[in-house]
Amino acid sequence: MTEIAPHLTEPAAAAQRPPALAIRGLVKRFGTKVAVDAINLDVPAGSFYGLVGPNGAGKTTTLSMATGLLRPDAGQVWVHGVEVWGRPLEAKRLMGLLPDGVRLFDRLTGEQLVTYAGLLRGMDKDTVAGRVADLLATLDLAKDAGTLVVDYSAGMTKKIALAAALIHAPRLLVLDEPFESVDPVSAANIRDILHGYVDSGGTVIVSSHVMDLVQRMCGHVAVIAGGNVLAAGTVEQVRGGLSLEDRFVELVGGRNQGTGLAWLRTS
Amino acid sequence: MVAHLLRLKLALLRNSLRRSPMQLIGLAIGALYGLGVLGMVLVGLAVLGTQGPGTIGVVIVLAGSALFLGWLIIPVVAAGLDMTLDPARFTTYSVPMTSLLAGLALSGFIGIPGAITLLASVGTAAAWWRQPVAAGAAVLCGALAALTCVVASRAMTAASASLASSRRFKDLSGVVLLVPLLFLGPIIAGVTAGVKDLQAYLPSLANTLSWTPLGAVWAVPAEVAADRWGLAGAKLAIALAATAALAWMWKACLAKALVTPAYAGNSGRSAGNMGFFRLFPPTPAGAVAARSLTYWLRDPRYSAGLVIAPLLPLVFVFAGSRTGGIGTLGLTLGLGGVLAAFLVVWSISSDISYDNTAFALHLAAGVSGTADRAGRAMAAACLALPLGLLYAVVGAGMAGTWALLPAVLGLTVGVVGSGLGLASVFSARFTMNAPLPGDSPLKSKPGNNFSAMLIQMAGFAGVGVLLLPEIVLAVVAMATRQPVFGWMSLTCGIVLGAVFVLAGIRIGARIYDRRAPELLLAVSADR
Structure with missing residues (x-):
């Protein structure tokens, strides 16, 4: 890992770099259902971190709380030592976010949407214009830049949302299901961009339920199920010789042990 | 089956x-x-x-x-x-x-x-x-x-x-x-x-x-x-x-x-057309204004309002032409214009509900409450003010009632200012079940509009109260035909309108800064 030490926000922590994301005792209840149950998690700066878990495990809820979109019932979150719910504006400057299942301002053209995201963050006009052109070209959206986002395909929509998350060159990138409905070529391009970003000192957190992808792409991984962290560490530590998928199933459980659907056999 | x-x-x-x-x-x-x-x-x-x-x-x-x-x-x-x-x-x-x-x-x-x-x-x-x-x-x-x-x-x-x-x-x-x-x-x-x-x-x-x-x-x-x-x-x-x-x-x-699955074809269009983003200052507030104005023209849920509002004064003229003569025409057009301007500015009271979860971008980008409120108010003002002023002036010109123009102008400016101010507070405080992005503007889900109606009525009453000084002065001006009251109404409208819009943006911004995550949660429940 290249050690480009970013300037430290807390002088006291100068001896040791604060983690890119630190989560302590995060809790969220929806009615009587506990969606996130006192999660602790450290994402080291400069890591490519995978967050895996079955549907409804609390991944999106955790990430929403960690990025300042959803107020936690209890617990604290720090981004590079800045407390997200204490100093939200400062923390949000450090983060880029690609949320899942969230609409976009889709009556803007792709170019307008990314520009909008940049201007909202208070960036100056010329920087925004330059970066928008770069992002659109890299993500292969240049020829549809003037099309309304509402007319984009699902994969193009993901890519334009990613561009909006990258425009302010954040130090931490939080991507919720970034590869869903993205075609293989674009997915490979996005992976290249993300690897380049990590190599230059940035931190990426990706949530996914595609184990293969996480095993190949990420250096670290945390397994979340039922609102708890079941295992966390480097991918090697977590999978312990097994494939990540087998280890995941072992941790999470829930595999059917019976003979299955006997009548489904065709012969 | x-x-x-x-x-x-x-x-x-x-x-x-x-x-x-x-x-x-x-x-x-x-x-x-x-x-x-x-x-x-x-x-x-x-x-x-x-x-x-x-x-x-x-x-x-x-x-x-x-x-x-x-x-x-x-x-x-x-x-x-x-x-x-x-x-x-x-x-x-x-x-x-x-x-x-x-x-x-x-x-x-x-x-x-x-x-x-x-x-x-x-x-x-x-x-x-x-x-x-x-x-x-x-x-x-x-x-x-x-x-x-x-x-x-x-x-x-x-x-x-x-x-x-x-x-x-x-x-x-x-x-x-x-x-x-x-x-x-x-x-x-x-x-x-x-x-x-x-x-x-x-x-x-x-x-x-x-x-x-x-x-x-x-x-x-x-x-x-x-x-x-x-x-x-x-x-x-x-x-x-x-x-x-x-x-x-x-x-x-x-x-x-x-x-045959539904398929909406589209041909690629390349970059270059930034629309309203070119016209507004490249600040967060300016960007919000440019985005809002784009939505006023491109999103049918907004443009429906923008089609209705300018037609309202004409409906009044039709209705009024039966009872009054040409003399009331100017006033009818002017007051219709006031109402039209009010309809436009008041619609930003449900702005965040219309954004739906797209609002997450404002939250993730850490947009300040002031920039958010001011941008939205700016866009609505860009539409409502010219509309109201146009009807006031055209009405006065057609009926030759220039003496009453200041009174009507006072009402117009006042209603834009007070309306924007109160709507900025309301939209930071309340969300309602608006038609989702992409839905027909007429679509309302079966019977979910009761609480929204109460909030709307409270808002109307509130704007009425804020506008009271202008209304009283305008009525006096029309009754007594003394131009001085008209000018007082205009002055009152400009001063109070400015005060209310600034106060509304400030109060709305404070509520927004405190409640933005709760607003997002409220609109997420409805998708």
Whole structure:
């Protein structure tokens, strides 16, 4: 890992770099259902971190709380030592976010949407214009830049949302299901961009339920199920010789042990 | 299978009610309204029964044709009004076509419009209480007529589905529909004014209609009452043929739609056109303003309002032209302009509800409350101020009432300022169930608007209070014809408007900064 030490926000922590994301005792209840149950998690700066878990495990809820979109019932979150719910504006400057299942301002053209995201963050006009052109070209959206986002395909929509998350060159990138409905070529391009970003000192957190992808792409991984962290560490530590998928199933459980659907056999 | 579909529709209705008691209240109000209309129709029909059979026939044929026409037209222009049982969702289940058709047709009666139509149509028998045979015929024909209405609306929906899958058509049709609706009042007024000439014309119109699919079914009982069994049979045959033709058309369109997935093609357009983003300063507030203004023009939910607002003063002029002369024209236009400006500025009170979860971008980017509030207010002001001023000046110019112009201008400027201020606070505090992005502007989910209505009324009252000084001064100016009060109203409007808009943005920003995550959570529940 290249050690480009970013300037430290807390002088006291100068001896040791604060983690890119630190989560302590995060809790969220929806009615009587506990969606996130006192999660602790450290994402080291400069890591490519995978967050895996079955549907409804609390991944999106955790990430929403960690990025300042959803107020936690209890617990604290720090981004590079800045407390997200204490100093939200400062923390949000450090983060880029690609949320899942969230609409976009889709009556803007792709170019307008990314520009909008940049201007909202208070960036100056010329920087925004330059970066928008770069992002659109890299993500292969240049020829549809003037099309309304509402007319984009699902994969193009993901890519334009990613561009909006990258425009302010954040130090931490939080991507919720970034590869869903993205075609293989674009997915490979996005992976290249993300690897380049990590190599230059940035931190990426990706949530996914595609184990293969996480095993190949990420250096670290945390397994979340039922609102708890079941295992966390480097991918090697977590999978312990097994494939990540087998280890995941072992941790999470829930595999059917019976003979299955006997009548489904065709012969 | 038909019973399954009916149960599904009932279950969907029940579950949507379980989600919020407000929906239940709204549905109850809708049902009461429907029952009230039904009661009035039935009483009217019974009273009609005291007339001669000729008159009864004419009235029922005309009213029935109008009802049928409504069922034909509304689904086309208001695409996707009620798609609880959207045929497209049954694509993957191999439901036999006839069962699907029957189930969907019958499920059309579950719901206030369908149920009321059925009861009112069958209720036409009430008008024939003096001729039992005709009454019996009316019950059967009424049921057939109601079924035809539902089938017709389904057929039109299916037929326009391929057209409606194009976003542009959907956007445009929703807005265009509003224009005739808006002028409904003046049109009815015009028709009733000319009713003397019409009285001679109506019977022949009814006679013609009774030979067309629109009116045939409604004319059968009248022919039975007159013992013209041959004519009755002929008209019944026309009605049955019409129903059959519509059903066949529906089936054909549905069969095609089920194997052709909706696809809206688009050709790539490259970069370069930044629209309003070029015109506003490149700051967060300027960006919000540019985005909002883009939405005012591109999102039918906003542009519908933008189409209605400028037409309102004209509606007033139509309505007023009956009572007053040219003298009141200037004032009518001016005050209409004030109301139009108010409608535009007040719509930002539901801005965040209209954003829906797209609002997450503002939250993730850490937009300050001040920038968010100010940007949205700026966009609405860019539209409302010129609109109000234009009507005030044009009105004064046309009627030559220049002396009253300052008073009207005071009201206009005041209402824009106070309205924007209060709306900025309201939209940071309340969210409501607005039509989702991409939906028809007319679409409202069954009965969820009760709490929204209360909030809106509170807002209207609030703006009225804030505007009180300008209103009093303007009224005094108009009553006394002393120009000095007009100028005082204008001064008051400018000063108070500026104060209220700044205070509203400040208070709204403070609430926004505190509650932004809660706002996002509230709009996420509704998607």
